[in-house]
Amino acid sequence: MIGVFLSVMRRDLLLAWRRRSDMLTTLGFFLLVTSLFPLGVGPEPEQLSHIASGVMWVAALLATLLSVQRLFESDEADGTLEQMLLSVEPLAVIVLAKVCAYWLLTGLPLVVMAPLIALQFNLTPDETLIACATLLIGSPTLSLLGAVGASLTLGLRGGGALIALLVLPLYAPLLIFGAGAVDAWRAGLGVQSHFALLGACLLVALAVCPLASAAALRIAQD
């Protein structure tokens, strides 16, 4: 089981490395969306630092949403997905490996780029650290929930808008806990509970989402 996990992850990382531009597109989207906000709401540093964590989180949600719908697409197109469904190895483990690879390729770069955006939005070093830490814990949950949406909408017409409608309501608690941490810190409250809840969400998603996603893939390829 660990063997299949590692080999699927290695394969996905290798495939992504050979088409590096896909990964950069998502990152570019993240940077571009966050850079548009000051143009829209005005460049006052006070206001920007106030909305910074919310903007970063919403941009991360949208970036995940845009890229996650391609998670199973190429596997379905070349027949790999059918082989995965027929495999004796548990499908949920294969899905989990794919999600892990996906997160390393899109979620982790967002976390790494986040301090740059925090700089643009005039956050203090402490606030930057908290914002990045919430993204680090929260973005795997985004990827896991996104994988359920991606497998449900696999091969459907209007997939992009549909996956948004399915997954965005489920993202609401993460957005609240994630973006709220910086506000709580600024208000002088503890941020421990925010991190505990983000961690709890991650653990629940880790247990449920691979199974749900595997079930959805079986339904889609029935």
Next chain:
Amino acid sequence: MSDSQLSATRAPSAGVSLFHYASPQTFFPLAGKLLWPSWIAAVALTLAGLYTGFFIAPTDATQGDSYRIIFIHVPAAWMSMVVYLAMAFWCAVGLVFNTRLSFMMSSALAPTGALWAFVALWTGALWGKPTWGTYWAWDARMTSELILFFLYCGYMALQAAIDDPRRADRAGALIAIVGAVNVPIIYFSVKWWNTLHQGASVSLTQSPSMASTMLTGMLLMALAAWAYTIAVALMRVRAIMIERERQTDWVRQLATGETKA
């Protein structure tokens, strides 16, 4: 297909089995029989509830007559949550027992649930203007009701996007169940995020903080909402049954008038 053939071979009078009415063929006439009592109950309860609410119940000391929208707002909000739970329940039953009728029932419930969520939001906005001075506040219950409305929309959009009814049923069931797991998380996260809404007026553990005629009116309206939901869901599920089973013998017999439902 196999379960309808199975139940067709069984004697129709042997109604002891839990699954007797799980086949569209046997459920269709039952739904037809339940339809009129539900409609009559819905109309009668609505009239009684509106009369009690608008003419008998006293004017509220602080909110004046504007509070009377509670007789529509609260039952709608209750039903929007109950219907989602019922939908997720039928989806789970369908996935576990592989019964087609359960999925039909849940897709018949979804539009009514979405309607209730919309009515709750709309009447809430109209109520908010005279009491809070604003149509919309980002308060916990309003926000989670809005997200519930989006969950209904997602379920219906996913079902509509899939042509194969079998796949549509199962995919919809999965997202309905995932949504049902998320509803409490959404509710508590939003509640924690912001709380401005007035406290709950009706609770099971405390004695009610409102006049008994108000409570009677609200309960009558809540029952009316139940009856309306049942009536509409039965009507819709009958339509879905005929549409999905149009190639079978019993629908053909129904259409040619050989047996009366």
